[in-house]
Amino acid sequence: MRLRKKHIALFWLLASAGLVFQACRKDEKAPLKKTPYQRTYINPYTIFPEKYGLPQLPQDNPLSEEGVYLGRMLFYDPVLSLDSTISCATCHNQKNAFADPVKYSTGIFGLESTRNASALYNLAYSRVFFWDARQKTLREQVLEPIQAHNEMALTLPLLQQRLKRIPRYKEWFAKAFDSEPDIFNMALAMEQFMLTIVSKDSRFTDFWPGKFSKLTAQEREGALLFNGLVDEDPVTGALSGGADCFHCHGSVFVQANNPNFGGIASNGLNPLVTDKGFGAISGLSSDIGTFKTPSLLNIALTAPYMHDGRFKTLDEVIDHYSDHIRFDAPNLHPQIKVHGPKQRLLTPTQKAALKAYLLTMTDTVFINNPAYSNPFK
Ligand code: HEC
Ligand code: HEC
Incomplete structure (x- = not known):
């Protein structure tokens, strides 16, 4: 504590000496003071909407x-x-x-x-x-x-x-x-x-978390799938209920930032990993094949999808989560693995509803906001 005070005092001494010195020098060179x-x-x-709260900005x-x-x-x-x-x-x-x-x-x-x-x-x-x-x-x-x-x-x-x-x-x-x-x-x-x-002006941001009256019936069905847990029938083992996207694409940001829960995860794309993702950074085998979970706001505008751009359309993405999860992918996230190796097969109607919900996330105000556009044009 004492040491710190001393340091601070020393700092101010030096700083003020520097200021005096600078001031003298400036006066010698330029007698006319320029206002800074x-x-x-x-x-x-x-800048940041109330709904999002203030982020931790660099001090x-x-x-x-x-x-x-x-x-x-x-x-x-x-x-x-x-x-x-x-x-x-x-x-x-x-x-x-x-x-x-x-x-x-x-x-x-x-x-x-x-x-x-x-x-x-x-x-x-x-x-x-x-x-x-x-x-x-x-x-x-x-x-x-x-x-x-x-x-x-x-x-x-x-x-x-x-x-x-x-x-x-x-x-x-x-x-x-x-x-x-x-x-x-x-x-x-x-x-x-x-x-x-x-980005804060999509219909999704307005709806979130539960103003269902702002959604069409189809979008509402999609919202329930996206934000609902997968149910497993105790007798037949059949999967129904939600499609559980929210565990990883949660909150008003449609993204999980908590590394312990879906912030960095494997969503079952590859049985054999050529790109180790976060595993190459952490050096841990338990991270191989895991990637940052992207936000799904504006997802209709950002095709193709995934870290390797493998899916051209949202239909292909939805087909992946419904029909093609690789349960043999290393480090598949527990939330997806929990009902495996059964796929959470969605009907065509459910797939369309999920897609309709994803389409509410497009923010056309943001992509046309002149504050972010090319200043040279
Ligand atoms: C266990 C966490 C987890 C769950 C559950 C999950 N996702 Fe993902 N999602 C991810 C990760 C991680 C990625 C990026 C994977 C990659 O590129 O390797 C991703 C990527 C995506 C992308 C592509 C984003 C982009 O910018 O390329 C879409 C779209 C998507 N998920 C939709 C969904 C939908 C719809 C559901 C529910 C059916 C869902 N996700 C469930 C973790 C998850
Ligand atoms: C040649 C294409 C290219 C150029 C030029 C480029 N980027 Fe990127 N950017 C990418 C790719 C590809 C990724 C993903 C790379 C990865 O994750 O390894 C990326 C990722 C990013 C991310 C990470 C976003 C996130 O949410 O994780 C930021 C931020 C970014 N770029 C900013 C910039 C800035 C600033 C510049 C200019 C100095 C720039 N990029 C130039 C292709 C490019």
Whole structure:
């Protein structure tokens, strides 16, 4: 405790000495005082809806209008790639809820990504990023695609040099961070922009958790399937009742973030795993073949589906959960395994109802929101 106080005192001493020193120097050089730029900080309550609650925002990177705008420019700027052809938005398209409507994305020199590009929204509520959950913060996450050989293939020092030469970045780094363009603040600006991407205006969000009068009869049937437990007849063993999607795609985010319960899981795609997913990150055999559970908001816009983009349509996804769960998949989630190896066979009517419910999750306000669009257009 004492030591800490001492440290703090020392810090203030040095800091104030520095200020005095700087002030003198400034006065010598420029007798006319320049008023520092006043940036506009954003009240998080204006961005995140009451229904969602405030997310845990990074304390050391407060959102400002300038920081978010800078991050948005960087997101849409191909200067972040070696040959200046690829921007983040090349693979993350607003019209597709910032996913890419192809199985694998094409990055620099025509090279392909090895997983399906993630949709980007409500990231402020996510605690892990990428299908294999390998990153914990967005500021670290952004540095990966920039340097990946098959995405943007640039080095960070070269990118810093480039940004320093571009007048609009000199201007906006100064406004957002009082700094010259540098990689650290670049990552913070992009973090700010991505934190503000919020999807909140679907019919689903309005319905959730139980305003059934807002749904059609078919959608209501879908809601009951999605949010209902699977029943097992004690005599015949036949499965009926719900289709139990909510354990992993729960809450108003239609996503489980709790790693202990479906946040990172196997949904029975593969008996033999070529992509180890989270298992390659944790190094545990009990995690092999498990992946981050995606949110299903905007699911109608983000085809193809799963980490490898194997399913082209929602019908194929529903067929998977109904008819084709691989009970021999390593680390299949207990919630799916519990009634195995019997499939929870849905009738065509039930499949259509489940799909109708998934279609209520589309947010057209979000995909047309000018705050997230290309600022260069
Ligand atoms: C060449 C295509 C491509 C480019 C360019 C690209 N991404 Fe991605 N992005 C992907 C793919 C593919 C994934 C999934 C990769 C994985 O999980 O291993 C992904 C995942 C992400 C995620 C994780 C989302 C989540 O919920 O887990 C974020 C955030 C993201 N990208 C942001 C960015 C930003 C910011 C940029 C620009 C600096 C960018 N991406 C550039 C293809 C791309
Ligand atoms: C045990 C947890 C769990 C349950 C239960 C579950 N899912 Fe999933 N879901 C996942 C995981 C994990 C993924 C990603 C898997 C991957 O890509 O390897 C996923 C992916 C999806 C996707 C594709 C998302 C995308 O962006 O590509 C859809 C759609 C989906 N699930 C719908 C459903 C429906 C409908 C149900 C109920 C019938 C359901 N899920 C039940 C865990 C689950």
